[in-house]
Each structure stands twice: as structure tokens, then as C-alpha cells.
Amino acid sequence: MGEGPRAGRLESAGIERVQDPMASEWQRWVGDVRRLWSARDADSAELRARHVRAVLATTPWTMAASVFNVALCAWVLQPHVPGIVLTPWAAALVAMALSGLFGWWRLSRRDLQAVRPTLVRRATFHATLFGALWGLMPLFWFPHSPAGLQLLIAVLVTGLTCAGALALAMLPPAALGYAGAMMLSAIVALGMDDGAYNGVIQALMVLYCISLVLIVLAVSRLFTQRLRSERDASRQSEVVGLLLRDFEESTADVLWEIDSQGRFVQPSERLAGLFERPVKRLGQLQFLAVLTAMQQEGSGGVARLKSALDAGDPFRDQVVRVATAHGPRWWSITAKPLLDDQGKSRGWRGVLSDVTSERQSNQHLAFLAHYDSLTGLANRVSVRNRLSQAVDGKRQAGRNSALLCLDLDNFKAINDSHGHSVGDDVLQEVGRRLRKHMRKADLCGRLGGDEFAVVLDDVRDPQEVLALADRLVVSMRAPCNAQGLTLNTGVSIGVAFLPEHAQTVDEALVAADLALYEAKAGGRGRVAVFSPELGASQRRRLTLERELREALLRDQFQVLYQPQVDIASWRIVGAEALIRWNHPKLGMVSPVEFIPLAEESGLINNIGAWVLARACSDIQGPLAGLHVAVNCSAVQLQRPGFVNELEQLMRAHQVPPDTLEIEVTESLLMENLSTALENLHAIKALGLRVALDDFGTGYSSLAYLRRFPFDKLKIDRAFIRELITTSDARAIVRTILNLAKILGMDTVAEGVEEPAQLEVLARNGCASIQGFLVARPMPAEDLATMVRDWVPFRTPLSSDELPESVAAPLTDARY
Numbered sequence: 001m002g003e004g005p006r007a008g009r010l011e012s013a014g015i016e017r018v019q020d021p022m023a024s025e026w027q028r029w030v031g032d033v034r035r036l037w038s039a040r041d042a043d044s045a046e047l048r049a050r051h052v053r054a055v056l057a058t059t060p061w062t063m064a065a066s067v068f069n070v071a072l073c074a075w076v077l078q079p080h081v082p083g084i085v086l087t088p089w090a091a092a093l094v095a096m097a098l099s100g101l102f103g104w105w106r107l108s109r110r111d112l113q114a115v116r117p118t119l120v121r122r123a124t125f126h127a128t129l130f131g132a133l134w135g136l137m138p139l140f141w142f143p144h145s146p147a148g149l150q151l152l153i154a155v156l157v158t159g160l161t162c163a164g165a166l167a168l169a170m171l172p173p174a175a176l177g178y179a180g181a182m183m184l185s186a187i188v189a190l191g192m193d194d195g196a197y198n199g200v201i202q203a204l205m206v207l208y209c210i211s212l213v214l215i216v217l218a219v220s221r222l223f224t225q226r227l228r229s230e231r232d233a234s235r236q237s238e239v240v241g242l243l244l245r246d247f248e249e250s251t252a253d254v255l256w257e258i259d260s261q262g263r264f265v266q267p268s269e270r271l272a273g274l275f276e277r278p279v280k281r282l283g284q285l286q287f288l289a290v291l292t293a294m295q296q297e298g299s300g301g302v303a304r305l306k307s308a309l310d311a312g313d314p315f316r317d318q319v320v321r322v323a324t325a326h327g328p329r330w331w332s333i334t335a336k337p338l339l340d341d342q343g344k345s346r347g348w349r350g351v352l353s354d355v356t357s358e359r360q361s362n363q364h365l366a367f368l369a370h371y372d373s374l375t376g377l378a379n380r381v382s383v384r385n386r387l388s389q390a391v392d393g394k395r396q397a398g399r400n401s402a403l404l405c406l407d408l409d410n411f412k413a414i415n416d417s418h419g420h421s422v423g424d425d426v427l428q429e430v431g432r433r434l435r436k437h438m439r440k441a442d443l444c445g446r447l448g449g450d451e452f453a454v455v456l457d458d459v460r461d462p463q464e465v466l467a468l469a470d471r472l473v474v475s476m477r478a479p480c481n482a483q484g485l486t487l488n489t490g491v492s493i494g495v496a497f498l499p500e501h502a503q504t505v506d507e508a509l510v511a512a513d514l515a516l517y518e519a520k521a522g523g524r525g526r527v528a529v530f531s532p533e534l535g536a537s538q539r540r541r542l543t544l545e546r547e548l549r550e551a552l553l554r555d556q557f558q559v560l561y562q563p564q565v566d567i568a569s570w571r572i573v574g575a576e577a578l579i580r581w582n583h584p585k586l587g588m589v590s591p592v593e594f595i596p597l598a599e600e601s602g603l604i605n606n607i608g609a610w611v612l613a614r615a616c617s618d619i620q621g622p623l624a625g626l627h628v629a630v631n632c633s634a635v636q637l638q639r640p641g642f643v644n645e646l647e648q649l650m651r652a653h654q655v656p657p658d659t660l661e662i663e664v665t666e667s668l669l670m671e672n673l674s675t676a677l678e679n680l681h682a683i684k685a686l687g688l689r690v691a692l693d694d695f696g697t698g699y700s701s702l703a704y705l706r707r708f709p710f711d712k713l714k715i716d717r718a719f720i721r722e723l724i725t726t727s728d729a730r731a732i733v734r735t736i737l738n739l740a741k742i743l744g745m746d747t748v749a750e751g752v753e754e755p756a757q758l759e760v761l762a763r764n765g766c767a768s769i770q771g772f773l774v775a776r777p778m779p780a781e782d783l784a785t786m787v788r789d790w791v792p793f794r795t796p797l798s799s800d801e802l803p804e805s806v807a808a809p810l811t812d813a814r815y
């Protein structure tokens with residue numbers, strides 16, 4: 001019960017229900033008829049219009065045939081039927097036929113795209129009335145008429161019924177109304193007659209009537225199905241058209257098609273726009289001919305495209321360079337062949353993309369890959385490439401080359417005091433001056449920062465190279481104008497000759513760099529030529545500089561600990577953390593060598609953080625119970641975030657603050673860095689101790705002590721070394737110790753190697769010592785073992801009597 005209204009709603013909304021496979025054909029027919037009869041949605045209205053149009057197509061003929069039949073019947077019946085009855089009947093039928101014709105005329109003038117259900121209902125009424133009028137003929141004039149007339153009436157009724165029903169089959173309600181009225185009157189007429197077989201004929205009539213209904217419904221359904229698939233196909237092609245248009249409008253791609261003669265097929269406006277020709281004109285032209293006419297000189301793109309077309313296989317991204325009114329453009333063409341039913345080519349269809357901007361950005365990227373964007377000179381990659389050609393060239397033909405490495409003398413100062421924009425202008429000016437001195441075959445480039453390089457090929461006389469280098473020095477010495485400022489620059493140059501000084505690109509760069517160091521070391525504005533003797537140490541420095549960055553990642557660092565012993569109790573009270581670099585080729589590298597390099601590059605921040613983390617973890621591990629002193633460089637302490645990170649680290653390792661000591665050198669105070677001092681105060685506020693390392697080596701050591709309240713002074717080992725032999729050293733040490741006592745600071749003497757040194761320190765009140773006399777720096781686990789096995793109070797004092805002069809207390813000294 002609930003199914004009926006719901007189905008009706010769905011249908012009237014034009015939504016065809018998913019058919020139950022078991023649903024009978026009959027239900028489908030009824031569904032179709034109902035939709036024609038009453039559904040008000042746009043879809044049904046459109047479908048109804050198509051049905052109406054199909055019926056209208058034959059209306060003039062059927063109406064003409066009706067008029068003809070009316071005339072025939074009037075003529076045949078005239079002897080048997082009085083004119084007063086026959087004439088109105090015939091006139092009514094003719095009037096019906098004319099009204100049908102009038103309806104046809106009215107509707108065929110309209111563009112029938114959608115039709116309301118009322119039109120179908122009106123047509124049904126008209127057809128039923130028409131059928132009923134025709135039905136009067138058998139009803140009144142068949143019974144009891146002569147056999148001949150009865151036969152004629154029977155034939156006419158049968159023919160009119162079948163022809164009319166089929167003509168109206170596209171509108172089944174009208175067809176059924178018409179045929180139903182005719183058949184009904186025929187069956188009734190038979191009943192009124194007393195013919196011998198009338199009962200059988202009536203039964204046959206009912207059977208025919210049912211068959212006719214089924215045929216009408218079947219024809220109508222077939223027609224509906226055809227209409228639907230036509231409509232779907234046209235919608236599909238509309239959608240495809242829309243998509244294609246949208247595709248064309250939204251991308252840089254344009255569709256094109258050519259026939260088997262190579263002529264454009266229905267070119268679009270956009271395609272015509274690209275080819276700079278009217279659409280109509282383009283439609284008459286051949287694809288390849290137009291491309292050839294537009295092709296830029298020297299581009300073989302069209303020839304390649306032609307071969308691809310000739311090959312007959314689909315192809316992608318054939319690039320053609322064409323000249324247009326807007327300058328040169330690059331078009332990328334992709335296509336596939338179109339084949340007919342027999343597999344013969346009927347043309348090509350494809351996409352044409354304007355890839356000009358892509359090309360240009362690729363070219364720009366290629367430029368950036370090889371040139372320095374600031375100066376327009378070659379970049380490091382290009383310099384290396386040229387050097388590698390020079391290396392290969394010289395191997396082949398015995399040719400000589402030269403590499404000049406240039407470094408601006410006071411560029412950093414210019415950059416710092418006038419800003420990067422002025423610095424950039426200076427670099428551009430340097431680039432211009434360099435270029436002025438180059439021959440065509442020479443290459444000058446910027447390696448980065450203020451470093452430039454020149455590669456000279458075919459060097460016959462080294463003197464010529466040196467003369468050029470001198471000219472460059474003179475040229476760069478001329479004041480440089482940048483943003484209204486007159487700036488004095490200069491350049492130092494290192495020269496290496498190939499193959500004499502280097503066999504590979506890297507060797508050449510290192511050799512020229514070494515020469516550059518030498519030039520700079522000798523003062524500014526100089527030229528130096530590489531020599532083999534030139535700094536094995538510099539070479540090592542360069543290697544270390546290069547490899548330091550990797551050392552942390554490759555886990556090449558290690559922290560050793562050197563114990564600090566309290567002199568009075570002779571107990572190990574602490575240790576100093578000392579970093580080591582275990583280089584795979586160079587062996588153990590001393591921090592004295594690499595810490596300054598790390599400071600220059602800023603890597604000290606990472607390295608220092610790593611040492612602190614290591615120390616914190618050892619304090620909670622094997623070194624539990626000891627104070628550990630960690631060296632922190634001035635660079636680290638200048639970072640505003642340093643103390644935060646330190647605090648987090650200590651919290652993460654749960655390190656008690658009083659077990660950690662930070663050692664800083666005097667240099668920190670010499671530079672008077674406010675952030676570093678703030679950090680030191682913050683460190684102290686955290687509860688850590690702060691020691692001043694190498695005390696006494698600076699220029700005004702005493703003054704620094706007023707800047708920060710250190711907890712501990714470390715007496716530099718330079719004084720300890722001379723403690724026994726030099727009275728000055730003794731005096732200094734005694735003064736430091738006294739000073740520390742007055743200021744309430746702890747003291748530790750480093751570099752104590754001999755018992756005599758220990759004795760002097762002990763007599764003068766030094767609190768603790770560190771040095772080879774106790775132990776060399778060692779891994780944390782070894783130190784833990786040492787602490788465990790340590791015997792206190794066994795001070796290794798000197799067996800010899802100390803000379804009076806050495807043992808004398810401070811007050812006795814000449815100070």
C-alpha cells in the first residue's frame with residue numbers, strides 16, 4: 001500500500017526506480033504511460049515533447065486519410081442512411097480532422113522542447129472523441145445491414161482502428177482512447193446483429209483489442225527507450241564538450257585535430273589565437289605548413305614532429321620553437337593517430353601546450369646552477385668544471401693553466417658597518433673590474449662571500465699571470481663608490497699553476513688557497529704563489545676545517561677527564577673535562593688545534609653542547625661524587641639561549657648544580673661582552689661554580705677579577721712550568737694565591753708535573769692541583785677506577801730539600 005504513492009512521487013520527480021528484475025514488462029509500460037500522462041518534472045516534460053513531436057510528424061497524413069475515409073464512407077452509406085443523419089456525422093468527423101490539423105499547425109510552429117501533461121490529455125480526449133465518432137458507424141449502420149455493406153464497415157473499422165492506433169502509438173493514452181472507443185462500438189454493434197458467428201467475432205475482437213493495446217505499448221516503450229538513449233548521448237556529448245572547453249580554458253593546453261590530409265578539423269578559437277590566424281582560415285590550412293611558416297630559424301622541431309607523424313605512432317612532448325607577435329614561444333605537442341573502422345588513419349588528435357614559461361624558468365635555473373646571481377660571474381660549480389677541464393686538457397696536450405684565488409681585504413668591515421646592501425654593491429663592482437681584465441678564454445667566478453677565482457688557460461709564461469695578478473691588485477685598490485659612499489677595498493691573491501702545483505681540482509683549490517693565506521699573512525694587497533713548502537700546517541688546518549663539521553656526526557669526539565686533587569687531604573675532589581678528536585687519518589687532534597677553528601665557524605656551539613651533555617651523563621654515571629669542570633668558549637657564552645639549554649640539560653640528567661663547574665678564559669672578559677657576562681651571572685644563579693682558566697696570562701688580569709665574582713682561579717701551567725726555575729713565575733704564583741685568598745676564591749694549579757712544584761704550591765696555600773704528577777686525562781671509567789683505588793694522604797712531596805729561595809714565603813720575596 002505504501003509503495004504506490006512513493007513510486008508515484010519518484011516517477012513524478014523523473015527518477016526512474018531501480019527496476020526489480022522480476023517486475024513485469026507490463027508494470028514498466030504502465031510506468032511509462034503514467035509518466036507521459038501526469039509527471040511534471042522537466043525530464044518527463046522533455047520526453048513528452050519528443051513523443052508529441054513524433055505524433056505530429058504524421059498528423060497531416062493521418063488527418064488527410066481521415067477526411068478521405070469520411071468521404072468514402074459518406075459515398076458508400078449515402079443510399080442506406082438518410083442525409084439528415086449522415087451529413088452531420090460526416091461533418092463532425094471532418095471538423096475533428098481539421099481541428100487535428102489546426103493543432104498540428106499551431107504546435108509545429110513552436111519549438112517544442114517541453115510539453116505539459118495537459119497537452120497529452122487534450123490529445124487523448126481528441127483521439128477518443130474521434131474514435132467514438134467513427135464508432136457510430138458500426139453502432140448504427142452495421143446491425144441488420146446487407147452483407148456487402150457489413151463487410152465494408154468491418155474492413156473500414158479494422159483499418160481505421162489499426163492505422164489510427166499505430167499513428168498515435170507514441171502517445172499511448174490517445175492511441176488506447178481512440179482504439180478502445182472504436183473497438184467497443186464494434187463489439188456492441190456485433191452484439192446487436194444476429195449473424196451466425198457474431199459471438200466468435202466478438203471474442204476475436206476482444207483478442208485483437210488486447211493485442212493492439214500490447215503492440216501500442218511496446219512500440220511506445222521502444223520509442224521511449226530510443227529517445228532516452230538519444231537524450232543521454234546528447235547530454236554526454238554536452239558534458240564532454242563542457243569539460244573540453246573547461247579544460248581548454250583552465251590550462252595552457254589546447255586541443256587540436258587534423259584530418260588524413262593534415263588539415264585542421266574544427267579548430268577552436270584558442271587554437272586559432274595561438275596560431276595567430278582567424279578560425280575559418282586556420283580550418284583551411286595544413287598543420288605542418290603553418291608550423292613550418294612559424295618555426296624559428298635553426299629550430300629542427302617541425303622536422304622532428306613530421307617524422308613522428310610519419311611514423312604513425314602516438315608521441316609525446318615534441319617541442320617546436322615558433323616566432324609569434326609576442327616573441328619566441330615554445331610549444332610542446334602530444335598526439336595520437338585516429339583510426340577508422342578499417343584501422344586506416346583518418347588523422348590525428350592531440351594537445352598543444354605553450355611551455356614557454358617552463359622553458360624560461362628552466363633556463364633561469366640552468367643559469368643559477370652555473371652563475372652567481374649577484375655578480376653574474378661563474379659560480380663555484382662552474383669554476384670547478386673549468387678547472388677540471390684544465391686538469392684534463394693539460395694531461396692531454398701538455399697545456400698549462402693557472403688558478404688565482406682572490407679575497408677582498410676589508411670586506412667584512414664594510415659589510416658590518418654599512419650593511420649587506422652596500423656589501424652587495426661592492427661585490428658587484430669587484431665583479432665588473434675583474435671582468436674588465438679578462439681575456440675571452442679566461443673564466444672568473446665568485447666562490448662565495450668575498451672570495452673570487454680566476455682560471456687562466458694556455459699559460460705560456462708564469463710572469464704574465466703574475467703581471468695580471470698585480471694589475472688586479474692595483475685595480476681593486478681604486479676606491480669603490482657604493483650608494484653614495486666612497487669605500488676603500490683591496491684584494492689579496494693566491495696563485496697556483498697547473499699541473500706544476502696540482503693534479504686535481506681539489507688540489508688546485510687548496511694550493512691557491514694556501515697561497516692566499518700566505519699573501520694575507522704578509523699584509524694586505526699582496527700576491528703570493530704556491531710553493532710546496534708553503535704550510536704543511538696550513539694544509540692540515542684546511543683539512544681540519546673541512547672535516548670538523550662531519551666529526552660530530554661521525555662520532556669522532558671523546559671526552560677525557562683529568563683529576564684535580566686537594567693538596568691538604570690528597571683526595572681526588574674533581575676533574576676537568578677535556579675534549580679529544582679522534583681523527584681517522586690524523587689520529588688524536590688536540591683541542592688547542594681545533595677549538596679555535598670550531599670557534600671561527602660557530603661549530604663550537606654544537607661541540608660545546610655535546611661536551612656538556614657527555615659530562616652531565618658521566619656525573620650521574622661513573623663520576624658520581626666528583627666535581628666536573630667543563631670548558632666553555634666565549635662564543636658559546638655569547639649566545640642568549642645558552643643558559644636555558646644548560647638548565648634543561650642538567651634537569652634532563654638530574655645533575656646537582658654544585659657538581660658542575662664552568663671554566664672560562666680571560667679572553668671572554670677582555671672582549672667585554674655583555675651577553676656573556678649576563679650568562680655568567682645566570683649560571684652562577686643556577687648554583688654552578690665558575691672558574692677563571694689560564695689566570696695571569698692576560699694583560700690586565702687583576703682588573704677582570706672585578707668584573708665577575710669567580711669561584712675559582714686556575715693558575716696557568718706556563719707559570720707552574722717555571723715555578724722552580726724562575727723567581728718571577730714564583731712571585732706571580734704567590735701573588736695569585738694571595739689574591740685568591742683575599743677575594744675568597746678557590747685555587748687550582750694546572751700542569752703540575754713535579755713534586756717540587758707541588759711543594760711550592762702547598763707551602764703558598766694553593767688548594768688543589770691538576771697535572772701529570774697525578775694523572776694524564778683519561779676516560780671516565782678509568783678515572784672511576786682510579787678514584788676507587790686512590791689512597792689519600794700519600795702526598796708525593798719532593799724528596800730533596802727545596803732551596804731556600806724557592807721555599808721562601810711571599811712576604812720574604814722582593815715584591
Ligand SMILES: Nc1nc2c(ncn2[C@@H]2O[C@@H]3COP(=O)(O)O[C@H]4[C@@H](O)[C@H](n5cnc6c(=O)[nH]c(N)nc65)O[C@@H]4COP(=O)(O)O[C@H]3[C@H]2O)c(=O)[nH]1
Pocket residue numbers: 562577578579590591592595608611631632633663693694717750751752753770771772773777
Ligand atoms: N704539559 C702538560 N700539560 C698538561 C698537564 N696536565 C694537564 N695538561 C694539559 O693542559 C690542558 C688543560 O686544559 P685547559 O687549560 O683548560 O686548556 C684546554 C682548554 O682551553 C681547551 N679545551 C679542552 N677541552 C675543551 C672543551 O671541551 N671546550 C673548550 N671550549 N675548550 C676545551 O683546550 C685546551 C687544551 O686542552 P688539552 O690539550 O686537553 O690540554 C689540557 C691538559 O691535557 C701537565 O702536567 N703537563
